[in-house]
Amino acid sequence: MQPINAFELAQKQFDGVAQKMGLDPQIAGILRWPLREFRFQIPVRMDNGQIQVFFGFRVQHNDARGPAKGGIRFAANETIDTVRALAMWMTWKCAVADLPLGGGKGGVVVDPTTLSVGEKERLCRGWVDQMWKNIGPRMDVPAPDVGTNAQMMGWMMDEYSKLRGEYVPGVITGKPIGSGGSQGRTEATGFGVIYTVREAMKHLKMDPTRCVAAIQGFGNVAQYAALGFVEILGGKVACVSCWDNKDKRAYTYSHPDGVNPRFLMSITDQYGTIDKEKAHQAGYIIEDGDAWISKEADVLIPAAIEGQINAETMTRISPRVRLVAEGANGPTTLEADEFFKAQGIFVIPDFLCNAGGVTTSYFEQVQNDMNFYWSKEEVLKKLDTKLTQAFHDVLALSVKEGIYMRDAAYMVAIRRVVEAMELRGWV
Numbered sequence: 001m002q003p004i005n006a007f008e009l010a011q012k013q014f015d016g017v018a019q020k021m022g023l024d025p026q027i028a029g030i031l032r033w034p035l036r037e038f039r040f041q042i043p044v045r046m047d048n049g050q051i052q053v054f055f056g057f058r059v060q061h062n063d064a065r066g067p068a069k070g071g072i073r074f075a076a077n078e079t080i081d082t083v084r085a086l087a088m089w090m091t092w093k094c095a096v097a098d099l100p101l102g103g104g105k106g107g108v109v110v111d112p113t114t115l116s117v118g119e120k121e122r123l124c125r126g127w128v129d130q131m132w133k134n135i136g137p138r139m140d141v142p143a144p145d146v147g148t149n150a151q152m153m154g155w156m157m158d159e160y161s162k163l164r165g166e167y168v169p170g171v172i173t174g175k176p177i178g179s180g181g182s183q184g185r186t187e188a189t190g191f192g193v194i195y196t197v198r199e200a201m202k203h204l205k206m207d208p209t210r211c212v213a214a215i216q217g218f219g220n221v222a223q224y225a226a227l228g229f230v231e232i233l234g235g236k237v238a239c240v241s242c243w244d245n246k247d248k249r250a251y252t253y254s255h256p257d258g259v260n261p262r263f264l265m266s267i268t269d270q271y272g273t274i275d276k277e278k279a280h281q282a283g284y285i286i287e288d289g290d291a292w293i294s295k296e297a298d299v300l301i302p303a304a305i306e307g308q309i310n311a312e313t314m315t316r317i318s319p320r321v322r323l324v325a326e327g328a329n330g331p332t333t334l335e336a337d338e339f340f341k342a343q344g345i346f347v348i349p350d351f352l353c354n355a356g357g358v359t360t361s362y363f364e365q366v367q368n369d370m371n372f373y374w375s376k377e378e379v380l381k382k383l384d385t386k387l388t389q390a391f392h393d394v395l396a397l398s399v400k401e402g403i404y405m406r407d408a409a410y411m412v413a414i415r416r417v418v419e420a421m422e423l424r425g426w427v
């Protein structure tokens with residue numbers, strides 16, 4: 001199978017909707033490419049005394065509605081096209097959640113598991129040394145993503161503040177609590193997935209307490225989606241799957257009574273790898289990484305990496321599945337999207353479903369600006385309100401025009417971005 005180029009997918013999705021909306025081709029021409037791209041080298045002194053050069057990226061897709069916003073990924077297979085696609089999806093994500101922010105994304109080509117703590121810190125500071133003139137609370141605000149975490153954001157904020165000569169917590173979000181971070185950020189994306197699942201279930205007249213979910217991934221998003229599915233909705237999670245860094249392959253972990261997310265979280269490392277031995281001892285069934293997709297479930301939550309539901313894997317989806325909640329960015333290929341439409345499977349598209357992270361990032365920035373901090377309950381309540389509103393904005397258009405949820409989400413988002421471009425006199 002051909003590897004999936006995420007940027008081609010993002011552009012094709014956009015082109016299709018732009019055509020359906022009758023969007024002016026000149027405006028579409030601007031929006032199908034990023035406004036700005038940065039590529040740079042980051043020399044890092046490694047623990048053995050040698051200098052190693054890493055390649056870094058930052059893409060600012062659109063900032064008509066406010067400062068660019070989006071995570072920084074540390075991944076061995078990072079490419080400019082992955083970063084472009086994710087930056088574009090961030091523009092739609094911020095717009096669909098009605099946040100006053102644009103879309104950006106960054107990355108470094110590195111397997112973070114191969115770095116010592118000191119090397120990681122020097123790489124984070126090196127990224128900021130290259131980019132600091134082009135990021136900032138009113139310009140572009142990075143955040144954590146795959147392969148990066150709160151501690152790394154703390155180092156980056158510190159480096160930026162040193163370079164600016166003042167404390168600037170709002171330059172980056174996802175920081176540790178106690179260093180400008182927001183309560184609830186850790187849970188935000190996964191719980192956000194669950195808030196949208198709850199609203200979709202109401203619409204589909206599904207009783208969550210009688211529903212089973214199958215989840216791909218067990219990192220930040222998947223862990224809290226699993227926890228939320230069980231503890232907020234009262235449903236059952238049949239399985240989760242994750243990559244095993246030692247074996248360099250993925251496994252699916254299931255339990256006949258449903259998995260216990262809190263137990264699995266207690267035996268999972270910082271990269272989202274479950275301890276196989278401990279899971280086995282606790283009676284978990286361990287299968288191939290792809291097994292999650294063919295489980296008897298009502299809800300599929302792909303929450304790992306892009307391109308996972310594709311022409312090959314979609315044929316194994318159980319006929320019981322009625323709802324797909326895209327926790328990951330870009331988990332569904334165009335072929336699989338057509339399959340969902342044909343089967344009448346309801347999809348909560350990625351940039352709506354996983355907007356909880358960026359919404360809480362926005363709350364973090366607001367708190368940084370005010371220098372006044374909210375409790376976790378307040379943050380999660382505000383998050384729920386925002387995502388519930390976003391879900392219903394999209395659902396209303398989908399129902400009114402009889403269109404697929406992904407198309408409706410794109411239309412809501414694109415209209416808002418185009419309106420901002422017009423109001424600013426760009427087009």
Ligand code: NAD
Nearest residue numbers: 189217218219220221241242243250272304328329354357
């Ligand atoms: P993470 O690094 O914490 O976890 C990723 C998980 O996916 C890990 O458990 C890993 O083992 C698993 N995985 C990787 N390859 C796999 C494979 N082939 N099969 C099964 N499992 C595999 O990342 P995360 O923060 O949870 O992000 C997951 C997805 O959600 C990404 O697409 C990311 O861009 C997106 N996302 C994250 C956030 C956020 O706030 N963290 C917000 C929005 C979107």
